[in-house]
Amino acid sequence: MAVSLREMRARIKSVQATKQITRAMELIAASRIIKARSRAQAAAPYARELTRAVSAVATYSNVDHPLTTEPQDPKRAAVLIVTSDRGLAGAYSSSVIREAERLREKLRGDGRDVDLYVSGRKGVSYYTFRQQALVESWTGFSDAPTYDAAREIADALIAAFTSDESEEASVDEVHVVYTRFKSMLVQEPTAVRLLPLEVVEGESRPEADEVLPLYEFEPSAADVLDALLPRYVQSRIFFCLLQASASELAARQRAMKSATDNAEELIKKYTQDANQARQAGITQEISEIVGGVNALADANAGSE
């Protein structure tokens, strides 16, 4: 046996320590997921009511708004990529980035320039390492996004969307790439077009057969729309951030679970190897003793 018993024991110990850490991280992620999901649920009523209001305005007034008008000839698109701040979450960040790259290729194929907006440290380091310019980036909230963070992002994107053609950062459409939380086991990187807005979509839309009432607007339909739509965008982005954070935690929990399982496997293998080494040592000792005794006996027999 090449490796000594002592070395084997040291290895087992270190793998055991690793296992404890990954196990702890798994449990932490698991408990945070519950929180993240309840946050997502708590945010749902706001999104639902907002969607109802927006669809009411959109249905019962013929007001055009810059945020809903399709540009004639889109030349520039902004892509917001929602990644995580921390690693150890399996392929979570890389699969979002892969999806984003696919979207970018597609947009480029359609003859549009792409501006990148990134949230999450992992995405930022991915693009800075490849020396690709980011228009703006946000970090520090990926596992517990606040509404204020969503508002900051939304304001930047809306500003880029509504600014004049002549300006540097002006874009004609805005896409978001995030990870949709389908279940604890399935999270799917998804790309959606955020701007120009297509009202009534998403999970909390009102039923199709629901009759929308004829509204009075105060001060006026245009003003109400003016105030509503940016909020609608904010709420959509908030929704994306919440979904992404739940997905990140689920991915981390899964990654840490398989790390723990692997550590267990390794410990089992190392223990077997250690036992073999120990047994080999014992066998060798016994054969040495027996050999020694035999040699002594032979020597004694010869002298008598």
Add this chain to the structure above:
Amino acid sequence: MAETALRVELVAADRVVWSGDANIVVARTVEGDVGILANHAPMLAVLAQGTVEVTTTENESWVAVVDSGFLSVAGNRVSILSEHAQMSHEIDLEKAKSDLERARSAGEDDSEAADAVALAQAKIRAVEKAS
């Protein structure tokens, strides 16, 4: 059939602050205060920073502070949407007062400071109304 109660939901961006049945809702829109009773016509209004007063069906009343948001009334359902909403009992009066002082000293022409002044005043008003 005329119903006598309104179903009210006060919703902040990240939680439902209050939901229940009420008789009267008074809120401040950008055009001025509106009072809403049951069977009000459908309405969608932009709220100004200020207080929302609700009298529940049990004849209790509560006050909340909202920053700008929306009020939508439809079919005896009132939803009040605001990014940040706080019930009066959640407000720290001392903190609101010191916020007011700080915002006032920041200057009058600063629009952010003016917003902060309005919010702090609304908070203080809400607490005073509730007590």
